[in-house]
Amino acid sequence: MAIRKLLLLLKPFDVYHATQSNPASLFTNPRVVHYLNNRSKVHKEAIDLCQKILQQKSVDWQPIFRNDLSQPIRNVDLVVTVGGDGTLLQASHFMDDTVPVIGVNSDPTQAEEVEEFSNEFDANRSTGYLCAATVKNFEQVVLDSFLEGQTVPSKLSRISVSVNSKALPAYALNDILIAHPCPATLSRFSFKSSGLRVSTAAGSTAAMLSAGGFAMPILSQDLQYMVREPIASGGAISGLMHGLIKSDQSIDAAWFSKEGSIYVDGSYVFFTIQSGDTIEISSKAPVLQVVLAPHLSS
Incomplete structure (x- = not known):
């Protein structure tokens, strides 16, 4: 598939702020702060990598944060969401049946981390049930396969x-x-x-x-x-x-x-x-x- 224009929809960083994501009792827990800072760092690295891949493929792409989206998504060939299921769901409210979307789970849950912090707080990250890709397989397994016509979008x-x-x-x-x-x-x-x-x-x-x-x-x-x-x-x-x-x-x-x-x-x-x-x-x-x-x- 020839991609002329792509919209890169990004999960905002403020969802990782401790003051917005956790009860007040956790504000002073340095392990919580470190955990949230790490999630923000991982998310940013995922965004940077996706942008680098698109630049290498000479795709005309436009980045937009999820909370900046207010108009229907039109005149693009593909939407890539970088975040989790919530980011893809948000994008879907502005899309019709003509534009395909690929979800990239930028911050997958780490089983060992969940076990380590199980007695202190919920350390689950992004489920990404509807996301086909992570940063590990976005380029070769998902994007290239889609561009070459080997992967066909499902109609949900x-x-x-x-x-x-x-x-x-x-x-x-x-x-x-x-x-x-x-x-x-x-x-x-x-x-x-x-x-x-x-x-x-x-x-x-x-x-x-x-x-x-x-x-x-x-x-x-x-x-x-x-x-x-x-x-x-x-x-x-x-x-x-x-x-x-x-x-x-x-x-x-x-x-x-x-x-x-x-x-x-x-x-x-x-x-x-x-x-x-x-x-x-x-x-x-x-x-x-x-x-x-x-x-x-x-």
Whole structure:
């Protein structure tokens, strides 16, 4: 594939600041500070290496930090995200189905580090489930393979949400959660619960799985839904609390609480709803072209 223009989307460095990433009780722990400084250093080295590789290949690329992104991504041939799944998810909200994306996990978790600090703090780094590359294989295994046409992007389904028949401007690559802004507050649809979660196949291994759902083949076009903490009785009702939305189906819900929010791929992107709103959820959204690791795409 001939790449004329590439957008390099970068995870910002401020996420590694101790004052923003950890409770106040950890501020004075020199091991925490060293750990965060090392994460920032590793991330910067990954960015520098990716930029050097692109320069060597004479690719016209433009770097942009994730929190500087505000307009749809257009007029580029490829997007490379350097960070983790969160960076790729953020990019996906600004992309249609015409531009492929490659995720580079800039800061992979180190098992020995997690074990060393297990009694002090959570030393997990980036999972990078949707990232096909690390700095070790970005050039030869991933980028060159893609440019030579040996690697084809996978088409991942996304979630489309309409409120009162008006489509929301962001599609979910992982999941959506419809709930009251205060998690402890009861939500009222046509049933009572603490909310409704819907995930894609790609997102079924994240919050959905933790909540008791099941992992789906990543290329499935179906969606999985689960009513969160339902207040109901009877087997007939319970059977409707968790299931699949087939690719040719949609699910409709009416919101009866005074206020609520639809969270898209986490807590940073959300849309407010109010009593009387009707919500339609389906997989009738433009797919996202993502280069996946071989064990996921095969």
